Amino acid sequence: MTDAPRVELTPAAAELVRRLRDAHGPLMFHQSGGCCDGSAPMCFPAGEFRTGAADVLLxxxxxxGVAExxxxxMSKSQxxxxxxxxxxxxxVEGRGSGFSLEAPEGVRFLIRSRLVGAQPSTG
Incomplete structure (x- = not known):
């Protein structure tokens, strides 16, 4: 097992991923940690965003409901x-990056995080 953090989707995010998969085929996310929309996870058709030595597959x-x-x-620096x-x-509702597949849907992906080992909040 690696020391990479676990990544989860909320039910709403999973539903959106299913809709985007139906419309665009296999998908991928990239989280760059850049400024503005670069700090949000971006969803692309699989392979459309070129990853390399500066990225980590989490x-x-x-x-x-998604075959693959x-x-x-995520960028290594992030x-x-x-x-x-x-x-x-x-x-969440609101327009995100024009480069991410969900932008025309009037919603955007975002990251909620908690320390590894921390219990989810109940409120």
């Missing part, structure tokens, strides 16, 4: 800052 997400796993990548957290991909 997890292959299994999503019910959805890869979740991973160094977030390596102690559990990442939860959620979706």
């Amino acid at each position: 997890q292959e997400l299994a999503v019910a 796993p959805v890869s979740f990548w 991973y160094e800052l977030w390596s102690h957290t559990r990442l939860v991909v959620d979706v």
Whole structure:
């Protein structure tokens, strides 16, 4: 087992991933940690965003109703800052990046995080 944080999808994010998969085919996420929309997870058709030595594959997400796993990548520099957290991909109303597949839907993906080993909040 690696020391990579676990990545999860909320039910709302999983539903959006299923809709995007139906419309665009296999998917991937990339979290760059850049400014503005770069700090949100971006969803692309699988392979459309070129990853390389500056990126870390955190997890292959299994999503019910999606045939193949959805890869979740993060820039190494961002991973160094977030390596102690559990990442939860959620979706909220509001327009995000024009480059991410959900932008035309009027919603955007975002990351909620908590320390590894921390219990989820109940409120």
